[in-house]
Amino acid sequence: MYRKLTSAEIAQMEAQGCAAHDWNEVEVAENFDARYVRNTNFSGHNRLGVFSREIELPGGLMIHSGIYNATLHNCEVGNEAHLYNIHNYIANYHIGDNTCIENVNAILVDRKSTFGNGVRVPVMNEGGGREIPIFNELSASLAYILTFYRHRPAMIHELERQIDAYAEAQASDHGYIGNNVRILNCGSIKNVRVGDYAELSGVSRLKNGTINSNEAAPVRLGSGVKCADFIISSGVYIGDSTLVDKCFVGQGCIFDKHYSAGESLFFSNCQGMHGEACAIFAGPYTVTHHKSTLLIAGMFSFLNAGSGSNQSNHMYKLGPIHQGIAERGAKTTSDSYLLWPSKIGAFSLVMGRHTHHADTSELPFSYLIENNSESYLVPGANLRTVGTIRDAQKWPKRDNRKDPHKLDQINFNLLSPYTVQKMWRGREVLNELQALSGENTEVYGYKNCKIRNSSLRHGRELYTIGIQKFLGNSLISRLEGKDLRTIDDVRAALRPDSPAGSGDWVDLAGLIAPRNEVKQLLDDVEKGGIGLDDVQARLEQIHANYYSYEWTWALEKLEQVWGCDVEHVTIEQIRRTVEEWKDAVVKLDKMVYDDARKEFDLNSQTGFGVDGDRRQAEADFEEVRGSFESNSFVKAVLEHIEKKTALGDSVLERLKVIG
Secondary structure (H helix, E strand, O other): OEEEOOHHHHHHHHHOOOEEOOHHHEEEEOOOOHHHEEEEEEEOOEEEOOOOOEEEOOOOOEEEOEEEEEEEEOOEEOOOOEEEEEEEEEEOEEEOOOOEEEEEEEEEOOOOEOOOOOOEEOOOOOOOOOOEEOOOOOOHHHHHHHHHOOOOHHHHHHHHHHHHHHHHHHOEOOEEEOOOOEEEOOOEEEEEEEOOOOEEEOOOEEEEEEEOOOOOOOOEEOOOOEEEEEEEOOOOEEOOOOEEEEEEEOOOOEEEOOOEEEEEEEOOOOEEEOOEEEOOEEOOOOEEOOOOOEEEOEEEOOOEEOOOOEEEOOEOOOEOOOOEEEOOOOEEOOOOEEEOOOEEOOOOEEEOEEOOOOEOOOOOOOEEEEEOOEEEEEOOHHHHOHHHHHHHHHHHHOOOOOOOOOOOOOOOOOOOHHHHHHHHHHHHHHHHHHHHHOOOOOEEEEOOEEEEHHHHHHHHHHHHHHHHHHHHHHHHHHHOOOOOOOHHHHHHHHOOOOOOOOOOEEEEOOEEEEHHHHHHHHHHHHHOOOOHHHHHHHHHHHHHOHHHHHHHHHHHHHHHHHOOOHHHOOHHHHHHHHHHHHHHHHHHHHHHHHHHHHHHOOHHHOOOOOOOOHHHHHHHHHHHHOOOOOOHHHHHHHHHHHHHHHHHHHHHHHHHHHO
16 A cells, blocks of 8 residues: 655755655555655655665675666565665666665666567577567477477467467566666666566666566576566576677577677576577577687577587578588587488487588488598497487586476487487488398488498488387386286287377477477367467476387387287397397497496696696596596496396396296
8 A cells, every 4th residue: 555745844955855756656564654654755656665685795794675776667565675876867667675776877768668578589590481479488489480490370370479468468668677676877767677586787788578587486687687588587687788689589599708699599507698680599508618709590409519619500592591500419519510401310429510401301410521522420339428318417416497387398318209209210221222222332422412332221220229229218117117918918008099199290499399290279269269377388388298109109119020019019129129239238238338438538638737747747637537447437337237137137037037
C-alpha cells in the first residue's frame, strides 16, 4: 500500500536537496523514512518503498538503503533499494527490493519495447533467408527446427506467428530491474529488462534486451560489455569488453576477453574468448578460446575450435551466401580453414586448409587432413583416440546450468542411433568405393576428398567395432536385471516398448531423436492447436524416452545381423552378439590405451628438464605430468576393460544356463 507524502516529509526532503515537478505524484510506502532520500529530483509518477537498513558492500563498507543524487521519472523503487549517483536519470522503470544501483549514466525505457523478444537474427547467412525470432524460452532444438526446416514453410510460419505473439505479450513502456540486483559503475542501459540477482559491473552499454537472471542462476556482466538486440539466459557470464549484437545467449554460456559475437545463436555452455563469431548457430558446448579464430555462417555443436580456425562463405559475385555444418563433436586444429559450403561428419578432426567443399557427413569419427592442397580423409580414426573419449566424459561435468528450468535437452552419448547409423552407412560407403574402384586402388575419391587404401580398410574395421560395441551395449542393458530362465523370457525382455524409434535419427542441436517423432511434432504444429509450451514439452518427452526409442532402433539392426526377428532369435545368436561386444570393447579400449601412451613417450618429454640430461627430463616430466601407470584416465581405461569383460562373462554364463 502506498500513500501521499506528508507536508513534513516534503519539507524535509526539500531541505535535503530534493525537488519534484508535483509532489502529489510521489507516493511512498507506509513506513517510509524521508531521511534516506537526498539530492533527488522527481518527474512524473513515482513510488518509493521502505528504506530501513544498512547494506554491506564488498570490502566491508556499510551504506544505508535509500536514494541519493538521482533523477527519477515514472519509477517505482522497491523496499531497501539503494540508488546512488545516477549521473543522468532513470526513467520508466520498476526497481525491485534490495537492489543496488550506483554510479550509472542512464537507465531508461523510451518507447514500447519487447526487450529483445521477437528480434530477427539472420543466423547462418548474413544475407537473410533463415532469420530466427529470438525469445526468452528459445531452446536449441526449437531453434534448429526454425533454422533448418525451411522446406516446411507452413510450419515455420505457425511457429513464427506464435513467437511474435509471445513477444507482443512481453511489450511494455516500462522496464523492470528485479530483486537483489547489483548495477555498479555502468554506462547507458536502454530498453532492457533485468532479472533477479543479476550483477552488472562496469558495463558500457545495453540496448533492447532481456537478462533472464534468477537466484538459482545469476547473470553477471562485466567491464566494457556492450550488448544490443539480445536475449541473455540464466547463468551467463559476459565480461572484459565483449561485444554482443543481435544474439541469443543460452544458459551457462561464458563470453570473455574481448570476444565479438554478431547475428548468432548460442546455446547451453558455449564459451567464446578472444575471437569472433558471425551468423553462426552455436549448439551446446561450442567452444573457442583463441585470438584470430573466426566462426562464420556455420552450424556447430560440441565443437572445439583451435587457434586461428577460419571459414569462408563468400561468393563474391552474389555476396556471402554459402554456409557450412560441422556435426556434433567436431574439432578444428590451429590454423585450419574450411571453404563453405562443406559438411563435416560427427566427431571428426579438421587439420589444415580445405578448399574443395568436402562432405564427410556419412563418415563420422574421421580425420580430415590437408596434404599438398588436397583433402585426405581417414575414416573412423577418431574412434580410437584419447581426446574423443575424454571429450565425451568432460561435457556432462562442465554443465554450468544451475537453473532448474533447463531450456535445452542435451544427450551426451558418444554412441547413439544418430552416430551409429552414420557408421553403418559409412561402412557401406567404403565397401561401395572399393567395389567400384577395385581392392588394389591406392587412393579412392569421395566427395572432394581422397581416401588411401589402408585408411579405407582400417576405417571399415573401426566402424564394425563401434557398431558391435553399441549394439552389444543396448542388448546387455536390455537383459540386465531381468529374470531369464527360458528363451521365451529372453525374447520377451527384448521386445521393444513401442514402435517409436525405427528409421533414421537426427541431432536437433543436442537432442538426439527419431526423425519420425520429430516429423509427427512438426505435422501437429502445422495443423494448429499446439502452442510453444506444448512444443517444448514434446521435445522434453522425446528426450526422456530416448532409451526406449534407442532400443527399438538397435533391435532393428540386431535383427538384420541375426537374419531373423526377435521372435525367432536363438540363444546362440545372442551369445555371439555378446561375444562380439566383449571383443569390440576390449579392442577399442586397448587402442585408446595405446593412444594415451603416446602422451608419455620421449617426444612428449621434449622441453622438460631444461638444464639437465635425459634422466632429469624424465624426473621433471613425471613431477609435472605424473607417470603413465598412475594417470587417472589410463587407470580408468584398464578398469573399464576389466569391468566390461566381467560383465560380458556374467551375461554369457546366464545365457549358458538357458541354452
